[in-house]
Amino acid sequence: MNGFDTAWLPPEAFGPLGARRTLIRGSGPLVGTVRDEVARACERFGGEVVRDGSYDLLLEVTDGGLGAEEFTCAREGGTTTVTASNGHGLLYGLFHVVRLGAQAFTGGWPREVHRPATELRMLDHWDNVAVHPVMGQVERGYAGGSLFWREGRAREDFARVRAYGRLLAACGINAVCVNNVNVHAVEARLLTDRIGEVAAIADVLRPYGVRTHLAVTFAAPVVLGGLSTADPLEPAVREWWAAAARTVYAAVPDFGGFVVKADSEGQPGPFTYGRSHADGANMLAAALAPHGGTVHWRAFVYDHRQDWRDRTTDRARAAYDHFAPLDGEFAAGAVLQVKHGPMDFQVREPVSPVLGAMPRTRLAVEVQATQEYTGQQRHVCWLGPMWSEVLGFRPEGESGPSVGELARELVAVSNAGDDPFWTGHPLAQANLYTFGRLAWRPDADPYRVLDEWIGLTFPSAPARLVEGLHAVLDGSWRTYEKYTAPLGVGFMVQSGHHYGPSVDGYEYSPWGTYHFADRDGIGVDRSAATGTGYAAQYAEPWSGVYESAGTCPDELLLFFHHVPYGHVLSSGRTVIQHIYDTRFDGVAEAEKARRVWAGLVDLVEPAWHARVAERFEEQVRGAREWRDQVNSYFLRKSGVPDAHGRLIH
Amino acid sequence: MNGFDTAWLPPEAFGPLGARRTLIRGSGPLVGTVRDEVARACERFGGEVVRDGSYDLLLEVTDGGLGAEEFTCAREGGTTTVTASNGHGLLYGLFHVVRLGAQAFTGGWPREVHRPATELRMLDHWDNVAVHPVMGQVERGYAGGSLFWREGRAREDFARVRAYGRLLAACGINAVCVNNVNVHAVEARLLTDRIGEVAAIADVLRPYGVRTHLAVTFAAPVVLGGLSTADPLEPAVREWWAAAARTVYAAVPDFGGFVVKADSEGQPGPFTYGRSHADGANMLAAALAPHGGTVHWRAFVYDHRQDWRDRTTDRARAAYDHFAPLDGEFAAGAVLQVKHGPMDFQVREPVSPVLGAMPRTRLAVEVQATQEYTGQQRHVCWLGPMWSEVLGFRPEGESGPSVGELARELVAVSNAGDDPFWTGHPLAQANLYTFGRLAWRPDADPYRVLDEWIGLTFPSAPARLVEGLHAVLDGSWRTYEKYTAPLGVGFMVQSGHHYGPSVDGYEYSPWGTYHFADRDGIGVDRSAATGTGYAAQYAEPWSGVYESAGTCPDELLLFFHHVPYGHVLSSGRTVIQHIYDTRFDGVAEAEKARRVWAGLVDLVEPAWHARVAERFEEQVRGAREWRDQVNSYFLRKSGVPDAHGRLIH
CATH class of the missing domain: 3.90.1330.10 (Alpha-glucuronidase, C-terminal domain)
Incomplete structure (x- = not known):
């Protein structure tokens, strides 16, 4: 076991592809990645990358009017053809062929267009550069150390990061935030004098179409810049951030942007200066916009010093109360990143009412693959069905859009670390894979996605193994x-x-x-009639459904009543x-x-x-x-x- | 505030003494300490250490048949006389004069003999040499860092340790164990190659009559000596310990002995080898005996991996069940150190039944000054009345001896650290002082002892301050x-x-x-009739009193029923x-x-x-x-x- 083949994409997964003659047309870094993948597979399985003549598979960059990450796939006359408008789409097309396996070279089918339903599919790593005295290297990490950081610095050997980028590309993830949203002193400096370490990581992830993001502290102008304020409306502060962004982009030309946890659980934020969260987010968006970056602004804001005696304050209300009034005030480059539920990644929560209340805001839904409250990778708990339920929820009822349609982006707190199995529980790999695929297509059937993961991870698994894996995983969330x-x-x-x-x-x-x-x-009691009023944060029909104990779904009864x-x-x-x-x-x-x-x-x-x-x-x-x-x-x-x-x- | 006068014995406490003419007769290291104390006081308050002629105070070493730590005090014809058979007694006599203040030089009184009721009055420091990742420098320490250790080594500057020794002598404490009973890897080596650091501490404490003890791990022959076993009946093991003791005494000629927590909360012990705790303790006693040292063997042995579902196991029973059958089997140099209650230093516990059940064993009663469960020096909780109740408890009823009479030694887990106030709560100093004085005389009135502490700490305090301190301290344990x-x-x-x-x-x-x-x-339910049977571990009348909810004292009712x-x-x-x-x-x-x-x-x-x-x-x-x-x-x-x-x- 070399520690790299213990996930999806072992060499055997490339068997059907590697035995074929493949023609690749196009150029650019990600096309190079495609070429390398195919060549390596052919070396092992006897196929060939051809320059002309007959071929079984054509992978081609064309100007066919496709979007940045889209690809097409068709099979006709014994030839399978994948096209894309650039290397990124072509790489996704390649992994599509790998997923299809032998079927990719069987029969025929008309041209299918595959495109991601969401623009950004991101993993947030809660990794600390320096080992935190309480939280350790990875906050809520149950898979060993950090993939990126070790002993206070970026790792020297990025082979594992490279392998990680490949796994992510194969399930459709295109962005990674490389440090913890709780930004401590050492980590704050990644933004400035230590940006070179971020650039080194970005270089390794780039060939797999994964852009690098950075969590920053809102107080950076004070703690790093020596300014007396971090007020987002103060010109000197805005200029400090603009200059910081210029430096970052000089080091990382395709840098994704910032992730910010502000005014939350002790982190500083705009409230300190009497400003709104839109003021804060928009300032950072303005700094990033000239370079094509975005800011991910987390909506996880609540009073974490509540008095348990006080029954009028309801943490569940907090995100909606803070953010819904700001709908329409966020800049185009500001993404509001909203936890899927109103609390904190519990095994069962209602869908956050924020997701149905901000139609004029670019929303990202955040889920937690790391399983903080769902067994910490010591219990098997495949979260596909839960995420699927969230994404399928329709805030305005059956006639309205689903959360999956409302969300422009999907984000997961990563469950991966330097464990030989990537995740502390080997079966938790399925959560990572499923997240990527649901982010690509939120209405996908999670059980079909699980089939994909099984097929890629255990190529040519006998039926007994496939059935056994389903038996162990399918119901594991509800068991938990x-x-x-x-x-x-x-x-x-x-x-x-x-x-x-x-x-x-x-x-x-x-x-x-x-x-x-x-x-x-x-x-x-979170009813409007006799409780905290949280139920009224939903539109109909849900506000009515949740308001009454008689209509509230069983599995949420004690949350509401x-x-x-x-x-x-x-x-x-x-x-x-x-x-x-x-x-x-x-x-x-x-x-x-x-x-x-x-x-x-x-x-x-x-x-x-x-x-x-x-x-x-x-x-x-x-x-x-x-x-x-x-x-x-x-x-x-x-x-x-x-x-x-x-x-x- | 220099951090050294913020306890009892500020210079002003020596005012009445320092204004007098004092004659000192005798020689030896502790007499030197006496001489220095008096000389320093005279320098400040105008008195004089005289070599002959008239004097107000005579401090004299004589061969008057007194025990090692005894002294006499008398006043006649305008002269106060203190005698002792050695410097140690004389030092205690000096502090007696300081406690008396002006009264020491007023009127007259016949010769009084003062002698400690207990042989050994010890403080156990739960100090780690290296900062422990969970427990820090001082396990259950609420008074800053260790007085002895810093950054993995003995401190370079022992001025504070010297001042500590002086405070201890002034309240009658004559022994200190300088490291945690939970002996981790670094601390284990104090016994062998790092004994020099212990010797350095011992050198500083010696002039105040305080002997140094060391907590050791029972597994030392294995972890330090490279033997394959720590079986106490194995000749090679016994010889290893004998050799270790010889090395220790070469470095510390008046070394007090070992303190051992064995087979408890994860520490190794004789159970590993199918031996009894008497076997374990006696082996160490044999190693120490040739040099005049003793082993303190803690009776804090219980199953800390109990199943809460199992109501037949009762932790309160454990010490008695383990040790009472061994009464009479311990060697003369083995002291069984018993926590005052059957559990763990709670604010209210019955007195441990072990203390009434082992008449043929040398017993030490262990109390906890550090206040782990009694406010951690953030709440004021003067434990004098609680300790006094324990020491006054008569296991066989009114006609039998008290715990204070049964105990040969008293031990407290120290509450002192490098805090400028010595204790995290300045008023917690009173616990340290009270412990020393109760250890000297277990039947002392704790409120009178508190008066002493107030007088020494706030010399010439006005009545309002004295009353205020009593108001704050007297009832603080019961308030807590x-x-x-x-x-x-x-x-x-x-x-x-x-x-x-x-x-x-x-x-x-x-x-x-x-x-x-x-x-x-x-x-x-700890009754014999329907419960765990713990109540039957007491002799009459207590077994009967505790057996019935009708007769059980209110304050212990829920412990027993x-x-x-x-x-x-x-x-x-x-x-x-x-x-x-x-x-x-x-x-x-x-x-x-x-x-x-x-x-x-x-x-x-x-x-x-x-x-x-x-x-x-x-x-x-x-x-x-x-x-x-x-x-x-x-x-x-x-x-x-x-x-x-x-x-x-």
């Missing part, structure tokens, strides 16, 4: 939901590291994360019995997945199999701990026995 | 108890750092620390109303103490006053947080409203 916090209420995790259960772990905290369980009932334990769900079960039942079911499902995986031992490379098997041991242990703590907590509190008489401690 | 975990049940702290409330923080943990609160009641919230205490209140009332009372008392302190602003040196005032802000904030979290938790769980209708969130 079953044994953790129930019915959308969220949190209930141990504080700080967020792994493992603690039902009251965030109940009396300043973080705005409460379930309000007492001896009679549980849940947060405080109900008695005896409240009957639409499933016909009471809330308390649902809590008990799903916990037992969740553990049983985790145990079953472990058994299924054990049965695949003869079909999976031993190190791969062993790592996953080891994670399943921890998952089953963890699931039982969740089951027992949650059940004991609610039995002690409600006094209601399990209807089926199972053991609750 | 009132707003934290109720009725002896303990814990309810945030995990890891142990500061601040989390009612369920240790409820589903592996640490054996549970309260079992449900909607009907709370507490741990699980009772309904409506259970009526001997105070006449129900348990739930007691919880509410004491929380409100505790906060009111903390607020009152803050006011009292504010009123002393004109009487206390500004930096001193300000530091304490700042701590009171945090204490009041923290007390309110405790009150509100505990009350909300139990209101939600019990559903019983406060009888007085006060606000519970």
Whole structure:
């Protein structure tokens, strides 16, 4: 195991392509990448890159009116043809052929046009250059160290970064932010005197069509520039940023832009100067615009020093309250990056109302591949179905557009690190791949995407392996939901590291994360009539659906309503019995997945199999701990026995 | 403020002595210390150290049959006379005169003999040589860095250690263990190639009669000696330790001995080799005996990986179960060091049953000055009355001996660090002083000891300051108890750092620390009849007293019994109303103490006053947080409203 072939795109995935005669027409750096890929495959599988004569595959840059990342694919008369208007589209076309496998050279089909539905498909790396005393090298990182940074500097050997760029191109990702949105002192300097390290990374990612972005601190003019203010309307500040952008682009001509977490969880921002977030974002957009860059401005702004005694403040409301009034005020080069839910990447949240409330703003939806609250890559939790649900949500009901149609961009917090398997849980690779493909086409069927990932990762897998992988992954998100916090209420995790259960772990905290369980009932009243009014942040039909406990979907009930334990769900079960039942079911499902995986031992490379098997041991242990703590907590509190008489401690 | 006079023994404390003519007879290093002290005082206050002629004070080493640390004091015909059989006793006599102040030179009184009731009065420093990634420089340290270690080595400047030795001598402490009982890799080597650093510290402490001890790892023969085993019955192991002891004594001729935490919280021990703790301790005692050293073997042994679901295992039982059967098996040079309670330094615990169960074992009682669970030197919590209660407890009832009489030694986990005030909370100095004086005389009235501390720390304090300090300190332990975990049940702290409330923080943990609160009641059934049987580890009358909820003292009720919230205490209140009332009372008392302190602003040196005032802000904030979290938790769980209708969130 060389640590590079342990993901999709092992050499075998190129077998059908590598055995053919391929003609490549066009020039430019990304065409060079295409040429190298094909040549390497042919070397191994006996095919040839031809300069003329007959061929099975034509990869051609033409001026066929295609967009920057588009490609076409057709097969006629025994020849498969891919065209694109530049090398970037051609590279995507090449990987399309690889995904098709033998099928790419079978039969015939008319010209298909493939284009990404979103302009930008980005991974945000929460990587620190210097190891942070609390958060370590990668904040919320569960896959080893950083791919980019080591011992306070950019790595010396970028072979792994190169391989990463290739994996990303193969699933359609075209942008990476290389450092943590919580920008500490050392990392701040990447913007100025240490930009050379960013440029070195950008050079390695560029041949795969991946542009490099940088997280910056809003206070940079003060902490780096020595100015007395970072006021976004102050001319000296604007000029400082403009000059900083010029320097960055001199080093990285295709630099993507800045990512900013401002006025959030202790990070500085425009509020300090009495300015709006549009003022802040627009200033940075103005600095970047001359060079073709954009600023990603995160909407994750809330009061993280809330008083748990204060039931009028609702963290879920915060992003909408802060940003919806600013719709139309953001510059063209400012992207508002919105977490998919109103809280923080819980296993179940409603879709953020911000996504339906800002039609005149360029929106990016942010999801979290790293699994901070969904098992931290120790539990298998394939998030494809969850992301798909989010992207399919229609804020104005069935007749309106989906989130996938409203979003101009998709962003994920990356789950990759220098682990030999890229991700701490080898099966978590599927999250990275699925994210890229859903970002390309938000209405894709996630189970079909999973098929792609299986096909690319385990070329010529026998049916038993394909079925086994589906059995282990398809329902894993819902399994995880079953044994953790129930019915959308969220949190209930141990504080700080967020792994493992603690039902009251965030109940009396300043973080705005409460379930309000007492001896009679549980849940947060976010209705407009009697609660915090959060439900009214949605348009109809959702505001009406969520407003009433009678129409609110079961899986979100406790997010929107405080109900008695005896409240009957639409499933016909009471809330308390649902809590008990799903916990037992969740553990049983985790145990079953472990058994299924054990049965695949003869079909999976031993190190791969062993790592996953080891994670399943921890998952089953963890699931039982969740089951027992949650059940004991609610039995002690409600006094209601399990209807089926199972053991609750 | 020079950082050295901010404790007892500022120069002014020597005023009455320094104005006199003093004759000193005797020789030896500690007599030299006495001579220096007197000379320095005279320089400042105009007195004189005379060689003959008339004098007001005679300090004399005689062969009057006194024990090693004893001294006499008398006043007759205008002359005060202190005698001792050596310099150590004479030094204690000198500090006795300083404590008496002007009274030492007023009137007359017959010869009094002063002798310590205990042989050894020790401070254990939980200091790491190298900063530990989780625990920092001082484990559970709330007073800055280590007095001894800095940046991975012994400090270069020992002026502060010298001043520390002097403070310790003045309150009667005669031993210090200079490193953490959790012995990490770097610290292990203090025993061997780094013993020179220990010797340097010992040299500085020696003139104050303080002997130096070292915490060692039981695995030393393996990790340092390269042996394949640390089996205490293996001849090669025994010889390794004997050789190690010889090396230590070559460097530190008056070395005190080893301190060992074995088979506890992950530290290695004799259980690994199927040996008993007596086997382990006796091996080390044998190595030390030829040189006059002792081993302090901690009785803090329990299963810290308990399953919270398992109600048959009771951590409180562990020390007795492990050690009581070994009574009589420990060598003369082995001291069993027993925490005062069965758990871990909670604000209220019963006295450890081990202390009444091992008459044939040399016992040391261990208390914790550092306040890990009692406010971490951010809350004022003078522990004198608590320690006094422990020492006054009579395991066999009124006719039997007290713990203070049973204990041959007293040990405290030190609360001192390199903070300019020595302790993080300046008033926590009183804990250090009180410990020393109670160790000297366990039946001393702690409030009189506090008077001493006030007199020495604030010489010629006006009555208003003396009264104010008593008002703030006298009841502070019970105030702290009132707003934290109720009725002896303990814990309810945030995990890891142990500061601040989390009612369920240790409820589903592996640490054996549970309260079992449900909607009907709370507490741990430790009775013999229906519970874990812990109550039966006591002799009569206590086993009977604790066995029944009807006779168990209120303040320990939930430690011994699980009772309904409506259970009526001997105070006449129900348990739930007691919880509410004491929380409100505790906060009111903390607020009152803050006011009292504010009123002393004109009487206390500004930096001193300000530091304490700042701590009171945090204490009041923290007390309110405790009150509100505990009350909300139990209101939600019990559903019983406060009888007085006060606000519970």
